Amino acid sequence: MSYFEYLAEFGPRFVDGTIITALQTVLAAVLAIFIAFVAGLMRMSPNPLIRGIATVYIEIFRGTSLLVQLYWIFFVLPLFGITLEKFTAGFVAVGMNLGAYGAELVRGGILSVPRGQWEAALALNMSPTKRMIRIIFPQALLNMLPPWGNLLIELLKGTALVSLISVSDLMFEAKQINSTTFLSIQAFGTALVIYYVMARFAITPFMRWLERFMSRKLGRA
Amino acid sequence: MSEDMSAYPLRLEGDDVPMVRFMNVTKSYGALVVLDSLDLDVAAGEMVSVIGPSGSGKTTVLRMLMTLETINGGVIYVDGQPLTHMEKNGVLVPASEKHLRKMRADIGMCFQHFNLFPHMTAVENCMEAPVHVLGLSKKEARERSLELLQMVGLEDKVDQHPSRLSGGQQQRVAIARALAMRPKVMLFDEVTSALDPEVIGEVTNVIRELVDKHNLTMLMVTHQMGFAKEISDRVCFFFGGKIEEQGSPDELFGNPQKERTQQFLSAVMEAG
Numbered sequence: 001m002s003y004f005e006y007l008a009e010f011g012p013r014f015v016d017g018t019i020i021t022a023l024q025t026v027l028a029a030v031l032a033i034f035i036a037f038v039a040g041l042m043r044m045s046p047n048p049l050i051r052g053i054a055t056v057y058i059e060i061f062r063g064t065s066l067l068v069q070l071y072w073i074f075f076v077l078p079l080f081g082i083t084l085e086k087f088t089a090g091f092v093a094v095g096m097n098l099g100a101y102g103a104e105l106v107r108g109g110i111l112s113v114p115r116g117q118w119e120a121a122l123a124l125n126m127s128p129t130k131r132m133i134r135i136i137f138p139q140a141l142l143n144m145l146p147p148w149g150n151l152l153i154e155l156l157k158g159t160a161l162v163s164l165i166s167v168s169d170l171m172f173e174a175k176q177i178n179s180t181t182f183l184s185i186q187a188f189g190t191a192l193v194i195y196y197v198m199a200r201f202a203i204t205p206f207m208r209w210l211e212r213f214m215s216r217k218l219g220r221a
Numbered sequence: 222m223s224e225d226m227s228a229y230p231l232r233l234e235g236d237d238v239p240m241v242r243f244m245n246v247t248k249s250y251g252a253l254v255v256l257d258s259l260d261l262d263v264a265a266g267e268m269v270s271v272i273g274p275s276g277s278g279k280t281t282v283l284r285m286l287m288t289l290e291t292i293n294g295g296v297i298y299v300d301g302q303p304l305t306h307m308e309k310n311g312v313l314v315p316a317s318e319k320h321l322r323k324m325r326a327d328i329g330m331c332f333q334h335f336n337l338f339p340h341m342t343a344v345e346n347c348m349e350a351p352v353h354v355l356g357l358s359k360k361e362a363r364e365r366s367l368e369l370l371q372m373v374g375l376e377d378k379v380d381q382h383p384s385r386l387s388g389g390q391q392q393r394v395a396i397a398r399a400l401a402m403r404p405k406v407m408l409f410d411e412v413t414s415a416l417d418p419e420v421i422g423e424v425t426n427v428i429r430e431l432v433d434k435h436n437l438t439m440l441m442v443t444h445q446m447g448f449a450k451e452i453s454d455r456v457c458f459f460f461g462g463k464i465e466e467q468g469s470p471d472e473l474f475g476n477p478q479k480e481r482t483q484q485f486l487s488a489v490m491e492a493g
């Protein structure tokens with residue numbers, strides 16, 4: 001069977017898998033960004049309890065394997081009465097894991113804004129919340145965009161693990177097709193190329209565009 | 222530090238209440254005492270220059286007044302009211318955030334490195350606090366800001382971001398931004414030190430105009446002895462966290478009494 005014939009036969013399933021992978025990536029990214037901001041801000045709280053909760057969360061999710069976390073969320077949580085559908089369990093695990101890494105990016109981004117910006121805002125009598133939202137955040141966001149690009153690519157790659165709880169993503173489809181055809185090079189080669197294309201030709205250009213857009217908005221262009 | 226606060230009045234009353242009073246103010250970082258029992262009054266409308274060697278505590282004085290630093294002893298009063306403290310059951314207790322926010326409204330500050338908000342244009346920098354702190358409408362805030370930017374000679378730069386402005390222009394925006402809050406007291410911390418020599422005049426001209434035409438109380442830390450001499454009502458020479466000597470510009474520059482003042486002045490005169 002030529003590769004064209006192979007694609008003609010299995011292409012639609014690769015497409016289906018890719019769509020699921022893209023969905024997992026987007027949903028996990030949204031969750032990761034949300035968690036990253038909440039946990040990142042909590043890490044900077046003057047209240048030691050709030051800071052402690054965030055630190056423990058970040059330590060656990062960065063210090064243990066994503067696969068183990070995924071199995072916990074899918075297989076162990078039901079024993080405590082929390083049952084998630086496999087699709088949901090998939091992106092929740094990936095999002096919670098990458099969110100822990102993102103929290104450090106958020107914290108780093110905020111700390112990278114020069115002290116003088118806080119001081120100028122305080123000298124203008126802005127409230128702590130206004131200082132954060134109107135002065136520090138916009139600048140922190142721009143500073144943290146490049147590392148976020150890398151993190152989102154990690155996140156995309158991380159979603160391949162959801163195939164292990166039978167979410168029918170790209171990796172799952174590739175494995176299924178491989179187990180019926182035994183054409184491993186075609187199956188995993190195709191998957192490899194699609195993951196690469198998604199990272200290099202979707203996420204990277206999107207992040208570049210976002211950086212340019214933000215720089216212009218912030219008057220740094 | 223437990224200090225007997227009953228030695229400090231709850232507020233200053235009488236005919237000649239100063240706009241700013243440092244009363245027995247102490248500031249230390251760990252074991253390092255940066256300011257030692259400082260007493261300093263600035264009258265309403267007065268321009269006081271602060272000079273002295275590096276590390277003598279000049280910046281710290283301004284930062285305490287701007288509430289960027291807490292103090293370790295004493296009380297600072299602004300317009301007769303305690304700034305660092307507030308009254309509770311007839312005694313002074315350390316100020317709450319709420320009290321500080323009320324009192325800070327009277328004070329504005331300009332920094333050596335401008336600290337403009339880089340993501341906002343010149344006029345947006347000026348409008349930010351009037352809109353988001355004072356609650357002015359955008360229209361009012363814009364009018365007020367444009368007027369001030371015109372006063373500092375930047376009417377053609379209002380829509381530029383700070384990255385497109387020279388140091389002198391940025392510092393003038395920073396002055397306009399502080400004035401937009403209509404403070405009673407303005408603090409200048411070496412506002413010309415980061416500037417190229419040829420643009421220092423742009424900024425000193427603005428300050429000169431403030432002194433001439435506005436009834437602001439000003440406290441200015443500077444290394445420009447000539448400017449301090451020309452413009453100040455009074456000059457304070459700081460040394461080792463204390464006011465070593467103070468007086469009118471003519472007295473202090475023309476006939477310094479203390480040896481340290483003489484040494485400092487002759488050193489800076491030699492340097493240029």
Ligand SMILES: Nc1ncnc2c1ncn2[C@@H]1O[C@H](COP(=O)(O)OP(=O)(O)OP(=O)(O)O)[C@@H](O)[C@H]1O
Nearest residue numbers: 250253255273274275276277278279280281282459
């Ligand atoms: N955050 C801080 N932590 C520890 N020490 C500090 C801190 N800020 C200032 N100091 C110390 O306090 C002293 C006074 O500092 P300050 O900045 O007021 O000096 P200055 O008179 O403004 O000097 P310069 O002319 O160099 O600006 C210095 O010895 C400085 O090292």
Ligand SMILES: [Mg+2]
Nearest residue numbers: 279280281411
């Ligand atoms: Mg200083």
